[in-house]
Amino acid sequence: MFSELATLLSTTLTFFSIYVMLSLSLNLEYGFTGIPNFGKVFFFSLGAYVAGTFVPRIMHILFRIDEPLCSAVASTQRILVGLQEPITLMIIFIASLIFSGIVGAIIGYMLSYPSLKLRGDYLAISLLIVAELSRVFVRTEPNIVCGTDGIGGIPNPFISVGDTLIKEVLYSILSGVIAYLSYFFIQRIVNSPYGRVIKSIRDDELASQLLGKDVKRFKAEVLMFASSISAVAGCLYAFFIGFVYPDDFIIVWTMYSWLMLLLGGLANNKGVVVGALVMVIIDRGLRRIPSYWLSLPFDVSYLRGTIFMILLLLIIMYKPRGIFPEKPLDTPARQVFEAHIKKVVNLKKESPHQ
Amino acid sequence: MEFLQAVISSIVTGSLYALMAYGLTITLGSIRIYNWAYAEYVTISAYVTAVLSSRYFINVLLCFPISLASAILVSILVDELVYKPLTKRGATIIQLMLAGIAAGLLVRYIVYIFASINNVVIIKAAYASRTILVYDTLVITDLDVVAILVTLLMMVTFHFILLKTLLGKQIRAMWDNFELARLSGVKVYMVRRFVCVLVGIPAGIIGSLWSIYSTVTPTTGWGLLLPAFAAVIVGGLVSIPGAIVGGYLLGIGENLLMLIAYRVFNISLAYKPLIMLLIMLIALFIRAEVIPFKPIAVNIYRFIFKRGEA
Numbered sequence: 001m002f003s004e005l006a007t008l009l010s011t012t013l014t015f016f017s018i019y020v021m022l023s024l025s026l027n028l029e030y031g032f033t034g035i036p037n038f039g040k041v042f043f044f045s046l047g048a049y050v051a052g053t054f055v056p057r058i059m060h061i062l063f064r065i066d067e068p069l070c071s072a073v074a075s076t077q078r079i080l081v082g083l084q085e086p087i088t089l090m091i092i093f094i095a096s097l098i099f100s101g102i103v104g105a106i107i108g109y110m111l112s113y114p115s116l117k118l119r120g121d122y123l124a125i126s127l128l129i130v131a132e133l134s135r136v137f138v139r140t141e142p143n144i145v146c147g148t149d150g151i152g153g154i155p156n157p158f159i160s161v162g163d164t165l166i167k168e169v170l171y172s173i174l175s176g177v178i179a180y181l182s183y184f185f186i187q188r189i190v191n192s193p194y195g196r197v198i199k200s201i202r203d204d205e206l207a208s209q210l211l212g213k214d215v216k217r218f219k220a221e222v223l224m225f226a227s228s229i230s231a232v233a234g235c236l237y238a239f240f241i242g243f244v245y246p247d248d249f250i251i252v253w254t255m256y257s258w259l260m261l262l263l264g265g266l267a268n269n270k271g272v273v274v275g276a277l278v279m280v281i282i283d284r285g286l287r288r289i290p291s292y293w294l295s296l297p298f299d300v301s302y303l304r305g306t307i308f309m310i311l312l313l314l315i316i317m318y319k320p321r322g323i324f325p326e327k328p329l330d331t332p333a334r335q336v337f338e339a340h341i342k343k344v345v346n347l348k349k350e351s352p353h354q
Numbered sequence: 355m356e357f358l359q360a361v362i363s364s365i366v367t368g369s370l371y372a373l374m375a376y377g378l379t380i381t382l383g384s385i386r387i388y389n390w391a392y393a394e395y396v397t398i399s400a401y402v403t404a405v406l407s408s409r410y411f412i413n414v415l416l417c418f419p420i421s422l423a424s425a426i427l428v429s430i431l432v433d434e435l436v437y438k439p440l441t442k443r444g445a446t447i448i449q450l451m452l453a454g455i456a457a458g459l460l461v462r463y464i465v466y467i468f469a470s471i472n473n474v475v476i477i478k479a480a481y482a483s484r485t486i487l488v489y490d491t492l493v494i495t496d497l498d499v500v501a502i503l504v505t506l507l508m509m510v511t512f513h514f515i516l517l518k519t520l521l522g523k524q525i526r527a528m529w530d531n532f533e534l535a536r537l538s539g540v541k542v543y544m545v546r547r548f549v550c551v552l553v554g555i556p557a558g559i560i561g562s563l564w565s566i567y568s569t570v571t572p573t574t575g576w577g578l579l580l581p582a583f584a585a586v587i588v589g590g591l592v593s594i595p596g597a598i599v600g601g602y603l604l605g606i607g608e609n610l611l612m613l614i615a616y617r618v619f620n621i622s623l624a625y626k627p628l629i630m631l632l633i634m635l636i637a638l639f640i641r642a643e644v645i646p647f648k649p650i651a652v653n654i655y656r657f658i659f660k661r662g663e664a
Contacts, residue, residue, distance in 0.1 A: 036448045038455075114635070117642035121447050122591075125388060125583060126638055132580050133627045133634075140624035147624075255459060258452055298470040302463045309460040316453045317439060 003165050010165075010172035012284050014240050017172070017179030019276040021233035022253070023260035024186050024269060025226035031267035031326070032190055033222045034202035036120055039111075039127025040257045042134060043227035045249035046107060047100035047234025049138065052145040052244030054096050055154050062088065070146035075153025082155030093157035097178075097235050104231025105224045112223040116216050132251060139246040150245030154238055175236050182229050187269055189225070198222055199267070252305065259308055262315045265322030274324075282307070355491045360613040366498050368605020369505035370560055374582035375589065375597035376512065377556045383529045383592040384549050385441070388451045391432045391458035392582075393575035395554060397465060399425040399561030400570045401477070407565075408480040414566065417479070421562045426554030432457050433550045438543070458576075465572045475572070479565040501563055508556060509598070516594075521548055529592075581608070584630055588637040600637075607633045 022040060029035045056069055056078060063081045067074035082089045111130065116123065138144050145151045158170040189195055200208040201215050209215050238244050256279065263275030286304045296303065315323070328334065374392070381389040399421035406417045436457045440450055469475045487494040516522035524545045527535035536542045557575075564574060585604050589596025607629050615621040615629070640647040 036451075038451070114639045114642040114644050117644070118638070121388065121451065122587075122638070122641075124448060124451060126587060126634070129580055129584050129587070129634060130631060132576075133584070133631045136577075136580075136627040137625070137631070140627070141622070142624070251455065252459065255452075255455060298467050302466045302470070305463040306460060306467070309456045309463065312456045313436065313453060313460065316445070316449055316456070317443070320443075320445060320449055 006165055007168060008284070008288075010168040012280055013172040014168075014175050014236075015284065016276060016280045017175040018233045018237050018240075019256070019260060019280055020179045020273055021182050021229055021236075022257040023264070023272045023276050024183060025229040025233075026257045026261050027264070027267065027269060027272045028186050028189070028229075029222060029226045031261065031272075032195065032202060033198045033219060034120070035219055035223060036124040037127060037223070037226070038124045038254055039131040040230060041249050041251060041253035042127065042131035043104050043108060043230040044234040044237070044253055045131075045135065045138075045246075046104050046227075047231035047236075048238040048244050048249065049145060049234075050100040050103050050231070051096050051154055051235045051238035052151045054099060055092055056151060058092060070142075070149060070151060072152070075151075078153040079155045079159065082159045084160075086160035089155060089159070090157050093239060096239075097232055100231045100235040101228040104234075105228040108227030109220055109224045112220040116219050128251070128254070131249075131254070135246055135249055145244045145246060148246075150243055150247075152243045154242050154244065156239060156242060171240060175240070178232065178236065182232070183269065183273065186225075186229075190269065255312065256308065259312045259315070262312065262319070262322045265324035265326065267326035268322070268324050271322065271324035275322075279308075355489075356613065357610075359492050360609045362492075362494060362498060364606045364609035365602070366501050366605070367608060368602035369502055370563070370578070370601075371581050371585050371604050372598045372601025373505050373508060373556045374560055374578060375585040375601045376509065376594065377553045378582055378586050379589070379592060379594050379597040380512075380525075380549060381553050382586070383594075384525045385437070385528070385546055386447065386450075386532070387437055388447070388454060389553065390451065390454040390579070391436075391461065392553070392557060393579035394458045394461035394465070395425045395428050395432075395557035396561040396564070396575035396578060397462065397570070397572060398428050398575075399558040400565040400574055401465065401469070401474075401561075403562040404477040404479045404565040404570045405474055408477060409474070411480070414479060414481045414562075418562055422555060422558035425558030425561060426551050428461065429550045429554035429557065430547060432461070433546065438546070462572050462576070469572060476569050477565075478569045479562075481566045483566065497563070497567055504559055504563070508559065512552070515552070521545065525549060581630055584634040587634050590641065604630055604633060 022044060025043075026037060026040055029037045056074075059065065059078050059081060060069065060074070063085070065074055065077050065081070067077060111127065112123075139148055141147060156167055156171060157174075158167045161167045161170065190198075197208065197213055198218055200211075201213065201218055205215055260275040260279050261272055263278055264270075264272030265275075283304065286300055286307070374396070378389055378392060381387050381392070402421040402424045403414065403417045406412045406420060407414050436453050437450065440453055445453070466475070469477075483495040483497040485493050485495050486499065514522075516525060524535065524540045525548075527538065527540055528542065528545060532542070560578065561575070564570065564578065581604050582601065585600035586597050588600030588603060589598070608626055611629055612623060612626050615625070616623055636645070639645045
């Protein structure tokens with residue numbers, strides 16, 4: 001019972017951190033800068049593809065595995081090698097995290113270049129189509145992640161610990177730390193002069209251009225940061241599942257990140273974290289239903305999708321800026337100002353009859 | 355012969371894409387919505403044709419109007435329940451787009467649930483297409499002919515409706531300036547319903563053609579929508595001739611260019627979606643004036659035709 005609960009909690013924590021990274025990066029893009037990114041899943045999948053192409057190939061070179069890359073034998077061998085060589089595996093894991101971040105940044109920057117010259121909706125639809133057509137491409141091309149079969153045997157970096165439970169707990173803690181780092185990073189960006197510039201771009205692009213800000217550069221940089229964070233999330237996901245399968249990365253991921261963003265509220269990082277928490281609880285909870293209470297005649301993921309989409313439609317209709325939208329910033333100047341106002345109010349209260 | 359076959363299949367797929375892009379452009383132009391739920395209209399009509407003809411043994415020709423009606427019904431329902439309330443609340447185009455994708459996915463999940471309850475997740479209409487012309491290795495089926503003819507017929511009809519009727523005039527007025535049209539006495543929401551019907555018709559036709567041509571799954575419509583949207587981007591979002599040209603261009607790219615790349619450079623046939631992506635990205639680059647297409651074209655034109663005048 002205890003071990004089951006611990007497994008459930010650690011899985012939830014891992015997914016929570018992946019969701020947090022996705023929704024926070026979307027918040028940085030749309031909530032703070034006003035770039036509608038409908039290709040979130042593309043940048044997410046980039047990280048997973050980096051893990052799926054880079055890790056097995058480098059392991060085959062380093063440990064001299066002769067089997068063909070896609071075979072089941074090779075994937076078991078990769079896991080066995082991972083059991084024997086924990087330190088090398090850890091180095092590969094960290095390297096692929098960094099590498100996926102870099103790849104995400106480069107491709108995000110490249111894609112932003114043509115699209116930011118056009119209207120905002122151009123960027124949205126072109127990113128969406130790039131995401132979906134690239135998935136179709138990766139699925140049909142056998143040399144990237146083995147086409148339709150997907151590539152398996154990406155060993156969990158803590159696999160040498162032995163116990164499955166401790167392995168999962170360690171991995172979830174690690175991903176939680178990475179998610180916290182990205183939260184910290186985004187929070188720092190947003191509460192700095194840089195953040196004020198991107199917010200001004202969101203509110204009035206022309207005005208910030210007139211004040212001498214290079215709007216396109218700022219937007220491209222924001223897209224770069226955000227796609228790098230979501231690529232890292234994809235890499236974490238690939239190592240957690242241990243398997244990269246192109247048809248995992250459908251548009252549903254994008255919609256889920258939008259749902260988390262709106263559950264939290266635009267331009268409110270704490271709210272978005274709460275939104276991701278709500279989402280992950282519903283998600284994991286619904287996955288447990290069939291085994292405990294009732295048996296459905298269809299896959300429970302369809303039910304989950306239906307519930308989430310109805311929720312999203314309701315939020316767009318009744319709370320289009322999210323449930324807890326942005327509040328005025330708590331800057332030192334505002335603190336001084338508010339303290340002053342309080343003092344004035346208190347003075348008035350103390351002497352009602354002047 | 356292989357080349358000719360590729361030409362014919364590129365015309366067929368091109369006309370399907372163009373027809374879909376046509377529907378998308380009309381919604382985008384007149385009511386300003388990126389209609390991502392359009393994919394599910396196609397899926398629904400494909401399912402209706404496939405299930406009716408293979409489970410209830412109804413003739414395909416009889417299924418055709420029923421599937422058309424179902425696509426129109428879904429189109430109107432989505433508009434009434436999702437798009438219209440949002441527009442009345444003054445939603446931005448991004449919110450409308452998000453709502454469109456969400457509504458489409460909702461319909462898709464409901465289709466998934468019904469299909470898996472009734473065990474029809476993968477299904478095909480009970481109709482074997484006949485070959486009407488065989489010459490060497492060139493094979494033309496009746497489906498190819500029907501697809502091309504129906505597309506041409508639809509385009510002519512749409513052209514007639516848009517240019518010659520009062521309804522078309524009202525739609526064009528909305529296209530140019532929504533507020534002005536409303537103030538001039540166009541019953542905007544009534545016209546909007548007609549637009550939904552106009553959009554539902556090509557979706558129904560494509561869906562039932564596809565269910566005869568190939569197997570139907572709940573993601574069928576989505577798979578067809580992506581190239582259609584790429585065609586809309588190639589054509590420049592709100593231009594109908596542009597959408598048609600974009601559709602045929604993508605059809606040619608998918609079949610003809612792919613064949614040439616396969617034969618000449620020995621590139622794997624898996625790169626079909628990549629070619630579509632490339633065409634779309636090049637169009638995007640030209641539109642963003644990263645590639646200075648216009649000055650080059652103008653210079654070439656001047657060089658050829660007006661050399662003497664300068």
